[in-house]
Amino acid sequence: MSDLPLGTLFGILALLIVLSALFSSSETALMSLNRYRLRHLARHGRRSARLASRLLERPDRVLGVILLGNNFVNILAASLATVIALQLYGEGAIGAASLLLTLVILIFAEVAPKTLAALHPERVAFPASWLLTALLKVLYPLVWVVNVVANGLLRLVGVDPRKTEEDHLSQDELRTVVNEAGAMIPRRHQKMLLNILDLEKATVEDIMIPRNEIVGIDVTDDWDEIVAQLSSSQHTRVPVFNESIDDVHGILHLRRVVSDLTERRLNREQLLERLEPPYFIPEGTRLHTQLVNFQRQRRRIGMVVDEYGDILGLVALEDILEEIVGEFTTDPAAHSRYLRPLESGAYLAQGNISVRELNRALDWDLPTDGPKTLNGLILEQLQSIPEPGTSMLIHGFPVTIVQTQENRVKTAEIKPETVRPRKKRKTT
Template sequence: MDTIPLWAQLLALALLILCSAFFAMAETALMAANRHKLRHLAKNGNQRAITTLWLLERTDKLLLLVLIANILLNALIAALLTSMAISAFGHEESVIFLTAAAIAFLLIVFAEIPPKVIGATHPEKISLLSSLLIKPLMRLGKPAIWFVNLFVSRLLLLLRIKPGAQASELPRLSPEELRSIVLEGGNFIPQKHKSILLNLFDLETISVDDIMTPRAQIEALNLAAPAADIKQQLATCYHNKLPVYEGEINRIVGILHVRKALALLNTEEFSAAHIRPLLSTPYYIPPDTGLFAQLQYFQEKRERLGIIVDEYGEVQGLVTLEDIIEEMIGEFTTSTPGGNEAFSWNAQRSCQLEGGVALREVNKRLDLHLPLDGPKTLNGLLLEILQEIPDHPVAVRIDDCVFEIVQAQHQAIKTVKLISLNKH
């Protein structure tokens, strides 16, 4: 080494450290790279992404190459630095000890921690660049990889580990993991799209009775009513399809498409008998049907409206295809008579609601956490807590919110004032 100039030795040392840092950074980047993103780039013809995926499909050989290269480079760095130290300071034990400490410091600071941090911070960018160099090196180092792998594979076989058995497959993600990916999408996913995706995940956990129009708010046509009243309701009804019953709501005889009945309004001898031929068969739904399943049923049966009935055949409510779509993408229709208008906290952090409003809607709009595993409406929740219908103003506190009952009528709570104790 005495014949080699000092500057050449320092240059060789710097190059060895640089190469070691490259392999450490490339290994971290390749292992941390998002394979979904690489698949997308590869499908669009990105050659670097194709090369990177080719390497990741041979993870065992890739890791062997990186480890062999790193160990050889680190050994050369240690030998070169030790030789330089002995040439300069002699064979003293303290020189050997201090040289070993210097080697560890150089490798940790310049060849390990910073390269791996950089590789983990920009995995896709670095893996796409480094793969172009690592692939030829893998081919050149094939004999060494084969020789080392001969022993490694036998050891893994004893441990009953099969490397690369699922390397070519995308990792399977649970719904919770997919939800986390969407939530952490940041600026890559527009807020509206993110909201729709999250709502789609919720469809599996929501049933039709969570979003139904309650029985008391159903707009329906009573064939037992006077003919003049029926004509008046047809002329002023809000919906395009109406459930039609006879006498009381549990005796539904069909579904009327209002447009088909408009011509009857000019008939002088109009009666309920004119409507019966226009009715279609009602479609009934159990209340615990999942929302996603019901969406599929609507599609298969070519229906847009279903009547929700309990185990005794009692009508509980009504759900439409539009209700499910709104649950996915947000409200897009106008408010209906008897329905709940849009609501939110006012400047005093209070809000007045109808008792029939759905608890899910209250939680969503007011950012509350009311329990959803029991009653579905605000009226039902308060009656469950009070265990009686109040005949005078009363208030109930749930978490950081006070529910003040303003009006109770006809065996139900009609109006409730919410007051938030959290003023922020």
């Protein structure tokens, strides 16, 4: 090698530095690839993505061939730099040549190419996967020996190289992915996806209609009253009970009786015959579980019961769907049954409005792990039934009592413009 002209030696040295940069950048690029995007591209026929995915199935092998090539060209470059230094300035220049080569390799073969690969992993990894696949086939015996020794050392410290951790995202990590999707996912769709994730946190008690607000048919009422109630019902399905909602006979779908009702051929016995059996839901059932249960049972409405079998409320499939897509109106705050905007900019809220609906309508962040209604939050704060005109801050939100009824708050005024800014949810 010392017989070669200096120009040739410098050319070979430059080529070795380029090869070192290629090995370094391919290593960083492969390890920086988005594994989910890589699988997506591989499933859609991208040949380079398939090769890269296959290489990453055994990271010990791909790292073995990369490091073998990188160390070989770096050592060869160091030897060549020594030869060049001897020809130019003699033995005294060897130290300076080593220092200079170290800086050149560090900048041009390590930092710069690895930074480029980290910023654009697909542009580097996909072309490199072809070269690395070919090198792995050629150098496989040597790579195998290196891997056997290295993997043996890892097993001594309790690490099995064959057992790679699968890329499973936690719920919080998935929420971060959705939040950071940006323009790739429309904002409304992002919110729906996040709401689906939140179904696991909420239970049927969070969205149920309390038992004292359930609209149903008492079969002991006068028949004319029942007919009038059926004719003016705003619901397609209503529970039918005997005196008390705890003695529910079933669920009536008005479509089954509408023709007989209009022709005045319906009687009490026929009404009872056309009931669907009641469907009971244990308290504490998570919303995502109940959504699946509704689908499996082919039901759209259920009665929430406690551990003693007493009915606590009613939950419909539409209530769960609203947790995902939002209220079936253009302006939830303006059209809510429990929340009415005032000219002053404040809102008049019913005491029985759920905390979740209040958060959704006004974009607040009231806690949902305690009382389920505004009335419950107020009573928890005051530990007594308040008088009209009483004002307070509930978790930093100003509320003024407007009307009370017996042992509960009936209405309250809320002024959102004076509320502290909503805290951003932390994501991990």
